[in-house]
Each structure stands twice: as structure tokens, then as C-alpha cells.
Amino acid sequence: MKLRRLALLATAFGTTVPLSTACSSAPPPTVAVAPAGTGFGMVIHGGAGTITRATMTDEMEAQYRAVLEQALRTGYEILERGGSSLDAVEATVRVMEDAPMFNAGRGAVFTNEGRNELDAAIMDGRTLQAGAIAGVTRVRNPISLARAVMERSPHVMMIREGAEAFGRELGHEMVPESYFFTENRWNALRRALEAEGLPMPDRPTTAPPSDDGLTLHEDDSDRKFGTVGAVALDRHGNLAAATSTGGMTNKRFGRVGDVPIIGAGTYASPGCAVSATGHGEFFIRNIVAYDICARMTYTGVSLDRAAHQVVMQRLVEQGGDGGIIAMDAAGNYTMTFNSAGMYRGYIDAQGRSTVAIYRE
Amino acid sequence: MKLRRLALLATAFGTTVPLSTACSSAPPPTVAVAPAGTGFGMVIHGGAGTITRATMTDEMEAQYRAVLEQALRTGYEILERGGSSLDAVEATVRVMEDAPMFNAGRGAVFTNEGRNELDAAIMDGRTLQAGAIAGVTRVRNPISLARAVMERSPHVMMIREGAEAFGRELGHEMVPESYFFTENRWNALRRALEAEGLPMPDRPTTAPPSDDGLTLHEDDSDRKFGTVGAVALDRHGNLAAATSTGGMTNKRFGRVGDVPIIGAGTYASPGCAVSATGHGEFFIRNIVAYDICARMTYTGVSLDRAAHQVVMQRLVEQGGDGGIIAMDAAGNYTMTFNSAGMYRGYIDAQGRSTVAIYRE
Numbered sequence: 001m002k003l004r005r006l007a008l009l010a011t012a013f014g015t016t017v018p019l020s021t022a023c024s025s026a027p028p029p030t031v032a033v034a035p036a037g038t039g040f041g042m043v044i045h046g047g048a049g050t051i052t053r054a055t056m057t058d059e060m061e062a063q064y065r066a067v068l069e070q071a072l073r074t075g076y077e078i079l080e081r082g083g084s085s086l087d088a089v090e091a092t093v094r095v096m097e098d099a100p101m102f103n104a105g106r107g108a109v110f111t112n113e114g115r116n117e118l119d120a121a122i123m124d125g126r127t128l129q130a131g132a133i134a135g136v137t138r139v140r141n142p143i144s145l146a147r148a149v150m151e152r153s154p155h156v157m158m159i160r161e162g163a164e165a166f167g168r169e170l171g172h173e174m175v176p177e178s179y180f181f182t183e184n185r186w187n188a189l190r191r192a193l194e195a196e197g198l199p200m201p202d203r204p205t206t207a208p209p210s211d212d213g214l215t216l217h218e219d220d221s222d223r224k225f226g227t228v229g230a231v232a233l234d235r236h237g238n239l240a241a242a243t244s245t246g247g248m249t250n251k252r253f254g255r256v257g258d259v260p261i262i263g264a265g266t267y268a269s270p271g272c273a274v275s276a277t278g279h280g281e282f283f284i285r286n287i288v289a290y291d292i293c294a295r296m297t298y299t300g301v302s303l304d305r306a307a308h309q310v311v312m313q314r315l316v317e318q319g320g321d322g323g324i325i326a327m328d329a330a331g332n333y334t335m336t337f338n339s340a341g342m343y344r345g346y347i348d349a350q351g352r353s354t355v356a357i358y359r360e
Numbered sequence: 361m362k363l364r365r366l367a368l369l370a371t372a373f374g375t376t377v378p379l380s381t382a383c384s385s386a387p388p389p390t391v392a393v394a395p396a397g398t399g400f401g402m403v404i405h406g407g408a409g410t411i412t413r414a415t416m417t418d419e420m421e422a423q424y425r426a427v428l429e430q431a432l433r434t435g436y437e438i439l440e441r442g443g444s445s446l447d448a449v450e451a452t453v454r455v456m457e458d459a460p461m462f463n464a465g466r467g468a469v470f471t472n473e474g475r476n477e478l479d480a481a482i483m484d485g486r487t488l489q490a491g492a493i494a495g496v497t498r499v500r501n502p503i504s505l506a507r508a509v510m511e512r513s514p515h516v517m518m519i520r521e522g523a524e525a526f527g528r529e530l531g532h533e534m535v536p537e538s539y540f541f542t543e544n545r546w547n548a549l550r551r552a553l554e555a556e557g558l559p560m561p562d563r564p565t566t567a568p569p570s571d572d573g574l575t576l577h578e579d580d581s582d583r584k585f586g587t588v589g590a591v592a593l594d595r596h597g598n599l600a601a602a603t604s605t606g607g608m609t610n611k612r613f614g615r616v617g618d619v620p621i622i623g624a625g626t627y628a629s630p631g632c633a634v635s636a637t638g639h640g641e642f643f644i645r646n647i648v649a650y651d652i653c654a655r656m657t658y659t660g661v662s663l664d665r666a667a668h669q670v671v672m673q674r675l676v677e678q679g680g681d682g683g684i685i686a687m688d689a690a691g692n693y694t695m696t697f698n699s700a701g702m703y704r705g706y707i708d709a710q711g712r713s714t715v716a717i718y719r720e
Contacts, residue, residue, distance in 0.1 A: 128645045128646070128678075129645065130644065130645050134519060134616075135519055135520065135522075153613070153615075154641065155613070155615045155641060156640075156641045156644045156645065157615065157616040157617075157621070157644065158613045158614045158615055158616065159494060159495055159519050159520065159614040159616055160495065160519060160520045160614050161614060162495075162612065162613035162614020162615065163613060163614050165612075165613055165614075166612075166613040252522065252525075252526075253513070253515070253518045253522035253523060253525060253526040254518045254519040254520050254521060254522020254523050254525075255513075255515045255517065255518055255522065256494075256517040256518070256519055257517075261517070261621055261622065261623075262621065262624070262644050262645065262647070263621075263623045263624065263644075263647040263650065264622070264623065267647075280516075281514065281515060281516045284490065284516045284517065284622050284623075285488045285489065285490050285516065285622065286488070287622070287623040287627075287647065287650045290623065290647045290650060290651075290654075291650075291654065294650075294651065294654040294658060295658065298654060298655065298658035298659045299658045299659075318488075
């Protein structure tokens with residue numbers, strides 16, 4: 001009870017909510033409860049990784065914080081006026097897809113062939129409907145195409161050219177490949193290929209001629225994965241989850257990670273919603289998002305305890321780096337990660353937001 | 361206890377194990393326990409659907425039964441000599457992929473464009489390693505490529521051309537598209553397109569000139585989905601699951617069903633292994649394969665009870681047609697389906713096999 005009050009206060013004053021530590025076996029104090037009667041809110045992430053204060057400049061940090069804050073505000077405005085959690089998570093993820101610093105949409109990393117292949121998924125906890133796409137290359141906002149698969153087709157998942165053809169038929173915005181070109185990601189591919197002694201593909205002729213002035217945290221440039229995601233509870237008591245990614249730098253063979261796998265990277269039910277980020281293969285094998293909800297439902301543990309069991313115990317034992325954000329129908333939320341940092345944020349029903357990057 | 365004895369006897373004499381009914385709320389008597397000390401066995405399926413005695417000829421039934429029997433024997437020989445459940449499920453699924461009457465491999469249904477797109481997944485319960493491919497068009501045995509993704513790449517899932525390139529690099533057998541041409545499936549596409557008032561694509565120039573003499577059950581020709589799968593427990597106490605499919609007749613937009621989604625159509629852990637067949641979208645949204653195992657683990661119900669809760673209750677409430685086969689580490693198995701029939705079979709440690717098609 002005292003921990004909950006502390007967390008609430010921390011949220012109220014816009015400071016960092018205390019976060020779990022990998023070494024502790026006690027449940028990490030990452031849960032806060034929305035004040036009774038106002039029960040709505042949203043939690044977001046922009047990827048987990050080796051993100052520490054020592055490797056971050058103030059300028060970089062300000063860039064990341066600004067987009068996280070903007071993403072939270074976008075979702076909040078929808079939730080505040082009584083909109084659905086589904087609308088909120090889609091709109092929020094679009095903000096992060098449109099920002100160049102996260103590995104999703106615009107800021108997607110490059111494949112081995114110097115291209116960008118995007119995956120996304122969305123799930124409506126109220127109806128258990130879900131939509132997912134994998135391997136699209138020209139869709140500006142993959143999360144909106146995933147939602148279209150859910151709402152405007154009888155299917156859950158579409159891939160590659162087929163998914164893109166579906167998006168074109170519905171009039172989704174397509175962009176030239178140069179839209180996804182960022183100097184940081186291109187240099188990250190160069191470093192990855194050099195490390196393997198492989199030649200660099202030609203710079204796309206459509207690529208912007210010079211640097212865009214953006215300086216990314218080195219971990220965001222070089223690490224192999226990253227995603228963005230949002231989970232929300234609306235005024236009607238409904239949960240939704242959404243996740244989007246640009247995949248892995250230097251990926252080959254049409255690899256697909258956990259993001260578009262319903263139950264692995266994205267899941268929502270009437271009682272629980274989760275969006276994950278991390279080393280996708282581990283998240284698939286452990287059905288991470290659904291397993292957190294299943295532990296809550298079947299064993300009666302809290303959301304936070306369930307997240308701790310999966311992310312801080314099961315994944316840590318296997319060496320699976322990453323984290324999750326989650327909410328339950330009572331408005332409890334958690335942001336649990338076993339890496340050094342995770343870009344993340346929470347906004348409550350009063351519009352009080354918390355944005356954080358590092359562990360402490 | 362009495363039910364278990366009955367099931368054992370039924371298995372011993374090669375007759376049909378009694379199967380669950382959609383209307384009954386009691387646990388269906390589909391579980392048998394392998395005799396102590398010999399604990400290995402395998403259970404397979406060749407798809408579920410509107411399959412009834414009234415719509416089946418003796419000749420057709422004999423064809424289906426022969427392949428199911430051959431598939432069981434193939435896996436049994438591996439298990440009997442101490443081979444792994446992983447080897448057994450792969451080899452068994454290959455037999456069904458090579459047969460033209462099941463919707464997997466050779467007998468794959470046609471997409472809207474008159475092509476064949478294959479999905480498959482395999483999971484090793486001992487290690488929680490998994491491999492999956494989606495949307496390949498030239499791979500003779502998709503289940504073996506899924507296994508290669510698991511064992512010879514750091515990834516779990518590969519799709520489309522990328523997956524195929526990976527297979528080529530490893531020397532997997534590629535076949536011309538005509539390999540997957542069967543007159544029955546082509547006619548099924550014709551009927552589906554006619555029903556929508558759409559034109560038929562040109563018959564592939566490489567298609568065999570005439571009928572292959574195979575007569576499929578009408579449900580297998582026209583229904584929209586179908587898969588093959590195997591689950592096995594080996595002498596070392598390890599479980600594995602494998603599933604393969606040709607997708608949906610007349611499918612568009614690169615639709616992917618539950619088969620290659622780990623946790624939905626395919627799952628294996630040290631304690632539980634499941635392979636599913638049915639209307640894939642429902643199986644994805646309900647994380648069917650993993651949910652059966654999660655209910656066992658977290659709520660302590662039997663494998664059969666867990667399967668009943670998911671397939672006969674949850675899926676039935678939602679209108680999700682299909683079924684599953686599953687085994688646990690004690691050698692209990694279940695074949696639970698809510699459709700009129702499911703091609704299926706079981707073989708025990710003594711090599712006594714049971715093959716069945718209809719509900720009763």
C-alpha cells in the first residue's frame with residue numbers, strides 16, 4: 001500500500017516511477033493504480049536496450065523525451081474525450097512511427113540488402129480481434145494497416161506484397177523508400193556489414209543527400225532490435241495494445257520477430273494488455289505477452305508479479321533481453337524490463353505524465 | 361480410471377477412441393495413458409472439417425486411412441529405435457506433405473492468383489526452440505525448412521522469398537510450381553472464384569495435362585482451410601510438435617493463418633505439446649496451442665480437460681471451427697475437435713495404431 005502511494009506520488013509530480021531490478025527477487029515496485037473513478041490511462045515504450053545515462057547526451061535525451069511526451073499526449077487526448085483505447089494506441093504508435101529516432105516506421109533499421117521491412121500488430125481487448133502485418137516496405141504507418149487487417153478483412157495476419165496490396169486498395173498512405181532513409185541507420189548497417197566483412201549495398205539514389213542532423217544514442221544505432229508500443233485503458237473499461245517495428249539491422253531471409261505475432265509481442269484481452277520490446281526470438285518462444293495475461297488469469301497473481309515472473313525470471317534465465325509495458329482492467333500498469341534502459345512513459349486520467357529512460 | 365482403461369483397451373484393439381462431443385460439458389473421454397515404462401507415442405491429424413460418413417466413399421476413406429497409417433508408422437519407427445520426438449514429428453509430417461490429399465505440401469490449395477503458398481512450424485519441447493516459415497512457394501517439404509530455421513539460424517520465423525533463399529542456401533529440395541498442381545484443388549479454386557463472380561487465372565502451362573485419378577472428399581476440396589500435424593513423446597521423455605499447411609483456397613493479400621504462429625497452431629514445452637487445425641484466425645486470437653498448455657500448468661487440469669476448455673468451450677462460443685492433437689509428458693494424449701470430423705491417428709509404444717475420421 002505504501003509502495004502504491006509512493007508510485008502514485010511519483011507519477012503525480014512527474015518524476016520517474018521506481019523500476020524493477022534484475023537482481024531482486026521481490027516484485028518490483030512498478031505498479032501504480034489510477035485514482036478510483038477516473039480509471040483510464042496509457043503506457044508506452046520506444047524500445048529497450050543498453051541505454052545508460054553515461055552514454056546519453058542532454059540533447060539526445062531531450063529529443064527522446066519530447067517524442068515520448070508527444071505520443072502520450074496524443075493518446076491522452078483521445079482517452080480524455082471518451083475515445084477508445086484502440087484509437088488511442090493506434091494514434092500514439094503513429095506518433096512514434098513518424099519520429100526518426102525509434103526503430104519503427106520512419107526510423108526503421110536497414111536489412112542486409114539496404115531496405116526497410118516493417119512489422120506491426122494491434123489487438124482490441126474488448127473483442128479479442130487482432131490484426132498484424134509483416135515485411136511491408138512502403139507503408140508509412142504500419143500500425144494503421146495492421147488495424148485495417150483487423151477491421152476490414154476476415155484475417156488476422158497478412159505479409160509482404162499481399163499486405164501492401166491490401167493497404168493500397170484501402171488507400172493507406174504509401175511512401176517512397178527514401179522516406180525510411182536515415183543516415184544513422186545507414187551507418188549502423190555499414191558497421192554491421194563491416195563486422196562481417198561484407199560489402200555495403202549501394203546507397204539508394206533516392207536517399208536524402210546529407211545528414212538529417214539527428215544524433216541517435218549509440219545503442220539505438222547499433223543494437224539489433226527495437227520497437228515502439230502502446231497499451232491503454234479507456235473510460236469504458238476497455239484495453240488495447242499496439243506494437244510496431246522496423247525489425248533488425250542487417251536482417252536476412254525475411255526474418256520476422258515477435259511484434260506481429262499475436263501473443264508474443266502484442267496481446268490484449270478484457271483483463272490485460274501487453275506490448276513487448278526486445279530480442280524477439282525469445283519473446284516468440286515464450287509467448288511473452290499472452291503468458292503474462294495467462295499467469296494473471298489462471299494463477300491470480302497481480303499484473304506486475306506476472307510481468308516480473310516472465311521478464312525478470314523466465315527471460316533472464318534464458319538470456320532474453322527486453323521488456324514489456326502492460327495494463328490491467330483496474331488501471332494497474334507496469335513497465336518491466338531486464339535491460340539497462342527502456343524508453344517509456346505513462347499518463348494518467350488527470351493528464352499527469354511520467355517519461356523515463358534509464359533503470360533507476 | 362474406468363474411462364482410462366476403456367480408452368486403453370480401445371487403443372489396444374485398434375478401434376476408434378471415443379471422442380468428445382460439442383454438446384457435452386463433461387470432459388470428453390479422449391485420453392489414454394501409455395503403459396508405464398514404455399512411455400512413448402505419437403498422435404497426428406490431417407485436418408478437421410465437415411467430414412461425415414454420409415459424404416465419404418469407401419475408396420476415399422481407404423486412401424486417407426492408408427496415408428495416416430503410413431505417417432504413424434514412419435514416426436513410430438523413429439521413436440521405437442530411441443530417436444527424438446523432433447525427428448519423429450518432422451518425418452511424419454513429411455509423409456503427409458508428400459500425399460496429395462491433405463492441404464499441405466503437395467496437396468496445397470490454390471491462392472486467388474492460382475499459386476500455392478505454404479506455411480509450417482515445428483517446436484522442440486525439450487529446448488523451447490522453434491522454427492516457422494510462411495508464404496513459401498517452391499519448397500517441397502516446408503516442415504523441414506521450418507526445422508532448419510530453428511536449428512541453423514538464430515531466428516524463429518522467416519517469410520516468403522527470404523525463407524526460400526535460406527532454404528536454397530542450405531540445399532533444401534525445391535520443386536517446380538507444377539509439383540503442387542492437383543486437379544481437385546484447381547477445381548476448388550474455380551468454384552470459389554465462380555461464387556464470387558471472379559475470373560479464373562490461366563491454368564499453369566506446367567500443370568499436369570489431366571486428372572491424377574485422385575478423388576478427394578468434397579469437404580477437403582471446398583473448405584477454406586486444412587493442415588497436417590504431429591505431436592510425439594519419445595523414449596527420453598521429450599515432446600515435440602509440428603504443423604504444416606497449404607493455407608486457404610482463394611486466399612488473398614498474403615494471409616497467414618495460425619500454423620506458423622508459435623503458440624497458436626504449434627507449441628511444445630517439456631510438459632505439453634499441441635498441433636492445431638481449423639479456422640486459423642480464431643486459433644491466433646485465442647493463442648490456442650499455448651493456452652492449452654498454460655491451463656495445464658497454471659490451473660492443474662489434465663491435458664484433456666484443458667483441451668476441452670479451449671476447443672469445446674472457448675472456440676465453440678466464438679464459432680471457431682477446428683481441433684487439436686496434444687500429448688503431455690506422461691504420455692496422455694488427446695484428439696479434441698468441435699467439427700464433424702478430423703483425420704487423426706495415434707500409435708502407442710507397442711506399435712498399436714488407431715486411425716479415425718468421424719466423430720463417433
